[in-house]
Amino acid sequence: MSRLEHAPLAQLTLARIREFGREPEAVFWTFFFPIVLAFALGIAFRERGPERVWVGVQAGPGARALAAALQGADNLRVRVLEPAVAGEALRDGDVALVIVPGGARVTYRYDPTRPESRLARLATDDALQRAAGRRDRVAVSEEAVEERGSRYIDFLIPGLIGLNLLGTGLWGVGYTVVRMRTGKLLKRLLATPMRRSHFLLSFMLARLGFLAAELALLLFFAWVAFGVGVRGSLATLAFIAALGAFAFTGVGLLVASRARTLEGVSGLMNLAAVPMWVLSGIFFSAEHFPDVMQPFIRALPLTALVDALRAVMLDGAPLAATAGWLGIVALWGAGCFGAALAMFRWR
Amino acid sequence: MLSRSSPDPDLSSALPPAAVRCRGLIKRYDDVVAVDGLDLEVRSGECFGLLGPNGAGKTTTIEILEGLLEPDAGSVEVLGLTWAHGARALRERLGVQLQETRLADKLTVEETVRLFRSFYRRGRPVQEVLEAVQLTEKRRSWVSRLSSGQRQRLAVACALVSEPDLLFLDEPTTGLDPQSRRSLWELIERFRAAGRTVLLTTHYMEEAARLCDRVAIMDHGRILALGTPAELVASLGAEHVLEFSLADGGGGLSDAELRALPGVTRVRESNGRIALTVREVHTTVPALLDELRRRGASLASLSTHHATLEDVFMVLTGRRLRDE
Numbered sequence: 001m002s003r004l005e006h007a008p009l010a011q012l013t014l015a016r017i018r019e020f021g022r023e024p025e026a027v028f029w030t031f032f033f034p035i036v037l038a039f040a041l042g043i044a045f046r047e048r049g050p051e052r053v054w055v056g057v058q059a060g061p062g063a064r065a066l067a068a069a070l071q072g073a074d075n076l077r078v079r080v081l082e083p084a085v086a087g088e089a090l091r092d093g094d095v096a097l098v099i100v101p102g103g104a105r106v107t108y109r110y111d112p113t114r115p116e117s118r119l120a121r122l123a124t125d126d127a128l129q130r131a132a133g134r135r136d137r138v139a140v141s142e143e144a145v146e147e148r149g150s151r152y153i154d155f156l157i158p159g160l161i162g163l164n165l166l167g168t169g170l171w172g173v174g175y176t177v178v179r180m181r182t183g184k185l186l187k188r189l190l191a192t193p194m195r196r197s198h199f200l201l202s203f204m205l206a207r208l209g210f211l212a213a214e215l216a217l218l219l220f221f222a223w224v225a226f227g228v229g230v231r232g233s234l235a236t237l238a239f240i241a242a243l244g245a246f247a248f249t250g251v252g253l254l255v256a257s258r259a260r261t262l263e264g265v266s267g268l269m270n271l272a273a274v275p276m277w278v279l280s281g282i283f284f285s286a287e288h289f290p291d292v293m294q295p296f297i298r299a300l301p302l303t304a305l306v307d308a309l310r311a312v313m314l315d316g317a318p319l320a321a322t323a324g325w326l327g328i329v330a331l332w333g334a335g336c337f338g339a340a341l342a343m344f345r346w347r
Numbered sequence: 348m349l350s351r352s353s354p355d356p357d358l359s360s361a362l363p364p365a366a367v368r369c370r371g372l373i374k375r376y377d378d379v380v381a382v383d384g385l386d387l388e389v390r391s392g393e394c395f396g397l398l399g400p401n402g403a404g405k406t407t408t409i410e411i412l413e414g415l416l417e418p419d420a421g422s423v424e425v426l427g428l429t430w431a432h433g434a435r436a437l438r439e440r441l442g443v444q445l446q447e448t449r450l451a452d453k454l455t456v457e458e459t460v461r462l463f464r465s466f467y468r469r470g471r472p473v474q475e476v477l478e479a480v481q482l483t484e485k486r487r488s489w490v491s492r493l494s495s496g497q498r499q500r501l502a503v504a505c506a507l508v509s510e511p512d513l514l515f516l517d518e519p520t521t522g523l524d525p526q527s528r529r530s531l532w533e534l535i536e537r538f539r540a541a542g543r544t545v546l547l548t549t550h551y552m553e554e555a556a557r558l559c560d561r562v563a564i565m566d567h568g569r570i571l572a573l574g575t576p577a578e579l580v581a582s583l584g585a586e587h588v589l590e591f592s593l594a595d596g597g598g599g600l601s602d603a604e605l606r607a608l609p610g611v612t613r614v615r616e617s618n619g620r621i622a623l624t625v626r627e628v629h630t631t632v633p634a635l636l637d638e639l640r641r642r643g644a645s646l647a648s649l650s651t652h653h654a655t656l657e658d659v660f661m662v663l664t665g666r667r668l669r670d671e
């Protein structure tokens with residue numbers, strides 16, 4: 001202990017950890033927010049067995065018979081709608097398809113760009129044709145596959161880990177540094193022989209103190225609530241997360257390196273974070289973006305980090321297989337740290 | 348007596364080396380000249396005071412000396428080193444208390460001092476420093492739960508914990524109650540008695556008079572007068588100040604008539620109050636009363652006090668040091 005007592009880097013890091021730990025709000029956002037988010041998204045997108053979609057039969061002669069024919073279909077739920085409200089129900093997504101009876105000919109009214117509506121059209125048509133006596137020519141049997149590791153929640157959890165590392169890296173550093181600057185504490189520290197690199201490093205090291213708890217909590221929750229597991233080694237996962245925490249703390253330090261007001265730093269943090277939230281494939285695969293954007297998206301630290309986390313969690317990739325991604329993350333961390341050290345405003 | 352500090356080659360070889368020496372210091376902010384060609388020499392082992400009203404340029408000067416501000420012109424030498432070359436070695440030997448620092452709210456008193464202690468190669472034990480500023484009882488309290496006077500003492504503790512050779516204190520006693528102020532004075536005196544150097548700023552003349560070996564009176568970024576407190580007061584040529592005002596606000600005596608009273612060396616009037624600088628109260632007061640009675644003027648108030656640095660400042664600038 002007495003050795004630590006005279007080690008400035010250790011004391012600075014301890015100070016960071018204490019300050020953070022004594023700030024209940026910061027702790028809440030770091031530890032519980034990602035769990036709340038995972039829970040909400042996990043529920044919203046949980047697998048519900050075979051998908052059932054609502055279709056509407058527009059009231060009129062023959063409507064009742066149509067509805068009865070559809071009632072038996074596995075993946076459809078049917079309701080009869082007055083013509084006046086049918087259009088609105090379709091627009092609002094209450095039903096995916098409206099069936100308009102018309103004697104021998106029925107009309108399907110739907111938006112073909114909506115996957116759900118296309119599904120509803122196929123299922124409806126199938127059910128109606130069978131009810132009308134169509135016989136299948138090819139015998140088929142089905143084999144349902146529901147593999148762990150391929151569900152949405154499996155995809156989501158590594159993304160949320162990355163997102164949280166980004167969030168705590170930026171918000172954990174930005175406000176603290178600016179508050180220290182406006183309160184002239186930075187100036188006071190400048191008047192001591194403290195090494196400037198120690199000061200900045202302490203933010204990175206302090207993150208380690210919380211990272212283990214943060215990661216363990218989220219992984220445990222994902223496992224208990226949704227059965228999300230880790231295919232690869234936990235040690236590899238922890239290493240990658242630590243690298244990510246370092247890198248995003250570096251980004252946070254750079255963002256906070258010149259700002260003089262909380263508003264200013266808040267704007268800069270959003271500027272840094274929002275593109276990554278959108279582009280880095282947290283909630284849906286980044287592949288959806290056009291090809292011209294891909295090189296840029298791939299170069300973002302959050303994309304690389306989340307790709308590496310997914311490779312370990314979902315595919316059980318060994319550390320060596322993630323080297324390319326980790327290189328990108330490490331470069332961002334080192335680059336931002338160096339830039340922050342060079343341009344940091346101490347008063 | 349009243350003198351600009353000027354380098355004196357004959358003297359400087361005999362005296363201990365200067366702890367601080369600066370020449371032609373200038374610092375401008377947009378349209379304000381905060382420090383206007385300042386020369387200063389603080390001798391090793393003395394307690395030196397910068398005394399001046401708000402905006403005089405005390406903080407700007409001291410922060411330039413602390414290496415925290417870049418002057419626009421001029422040279423600074425501290426403990427024989429310059430900021431361009433010996434910055435790190437210099438910081439090891441300085442203790443600094445800024446006029447305002449918001450120390451980390453969520454750290455305890457003890458943790459804060461220990462943090463500052465860790466930056467220095469040598470220093471004093473944390474408990475000893477807390478004892479010295481009388482914060483031992485509060486050592487487990489968060490900084491955010493301290494009173495402003497306790498925070499001020501904590502800031503001084505952080506400056507003392509490195510056992511510095513040179514201590515910079517920027518208005519160390521502002522906001523302290525009389526008892527804390529006196530105990531901080533004693534602390535500074537002990538520090539100086541151990542042969543170390545102190546440079547402090549203040550706008551309390553009684554503080555400067557009690558603590559400082561030498562005082563520089565500053566206004567508008569310049570030094571108006573420099574010397575020991577006794578020298579500065581003696582420069583008034585008289586030891587007492589007699590202030591009075593008349594009931595009807597006027598109809599009294601003219602400047603020349605007042606000056607003709609026995610023992611009067613200076614006459615000043617502001618807001619209907621007349622201040623006479625006098626050599627002996629007991630000769631001037633009867634003469635003044637006689638004169639007023641003869642004219643049928645009646646006194647509203649009359650007071651006398653020993654001449655202080657405040658009076659020196661008033662004579663130099665025509666203003667008071669602080670707004671009462």
Ligand SMILES: Nc1ncnc2c1ncn2[C@@H]1O[C@H](COP(=O)(O)OP(=O)(O)OP(=O)(O)O)[C@@H](O)[C@H]1O
Pocket residue numbers: 376377379380381399400401402403404405406407408446550
């Ligand atoms: N950062 C700044 N930007 C612009 N002007 C400044 C700045 N700092 C100080 N000044 C101006 O420089 C002058 C000297 O200020 P300084 O703080 O040195 O005075 P001071 O003697 O310490 O006053 P006080 O007793 O109020 O602390 C003032 O007129 C002040 O307005």
Ligand SMILES: [Mg+2]
Pocket residue numbers: 405406407446517
């Ligand atoms: Mg000041």
